[in-house]
Amino acid sequence: MSPLTRTPLTIEHALLGFLLNGAMHGYDIHRQMMNPQGLGQVWQVKQSQLYALLNRLEQEGFVTTALEAQDSRPPRKMFSLTETGWQTFLQWTSAPVPHGRDMRLDFIVKLYFARQISQNAAEKLIEMQRETCQLWQMDRGDNSPGTFEWLISEFRRGQIAAMLAWLDQCQRFILHCDSEGA
Template sequence: MAQKNKLKYIILGLLGEHDLTGYDIAKAFTADIGEFWNANHSQIYPLLKRLETAGLITHQLQLSGEKLEKKVYSLTAAGQAQLSDWLHEPTTELTASKDEFVLKLYFVQNADDPMLQPMLTEQLRLHQAKLAHLQKQMTRKFSAVASKTDNYGHFLILQHAIEREQGYSDWLAQTLAQKTLRAAAARNHL
């Protein structure tokens, strides 16, 4: 089955919420969308051009300051229709995550490998920091009960990300604790 350009649908979805500049779209990938999807400028700007050529989006030039013009993109009716079609399609496959740590971990052959402890410790620190960031985002964006229903999909994604990071952190902490217990038991048998 052919891969869909999901970035196309992300851009259409963002423009379905608000008219945005290319810069605003790129910023979304360092904020909310960056929690679950990555894209960079070299992907975004050429795709904006293709989407406009296809009639899915359009732009207006907006003057910023005295001379600087910026393109403000908006969704066309055709773009809205494609976004709606995509949103209504079932998602029938799971996508493998690309986790470099897990990939490296796959190749660790021995529980006593000296690189295992620093790898696990570093990942625990990173995932705990990510968890704290997500919890702060949840408090900032969805502290009121009413706001949880205003953008319910975003709320659910943030809730899922918090649970994912909590689970990942717990697994890393348990693995480190087991490794420490094994090391202590091995020292006692000497």
């Protein structure tokens, strides 16, 4: 069983995403991941953890490596996506998150990379996530007002409403970025 099936860590999928445009050295991936204009706002990852995850992805067949010669320095290990890694990444990126608690990290990272794939991929992800959130909204149960269950249900309703409003903002952002050529 692969690590992406066994433990679906967002960071592993993100590492695959950084390799979409070609081979990269682990240090370059780390620099991009920590960029404060991108995913650096979402999480912080130690370089040693990143290399351990890249090695794990290589062992599981999601990435492959090659040594690249450098003039006066030792060769460096370059990571590239395999076909399995590419397909796994595309499946992950195109699926909505299944739980509201996953919006803060998983969905944001998926949207980050979906935008890199295409405006259409980002729009589809947003729409599928909106549909998923609407299903959560309908699955509130029959809680009588004034009960503790009702109070929790109202909290969840508010969270889902905020998520839907934020997804609307995401949609406007995607459309605006496309019209600006960003």
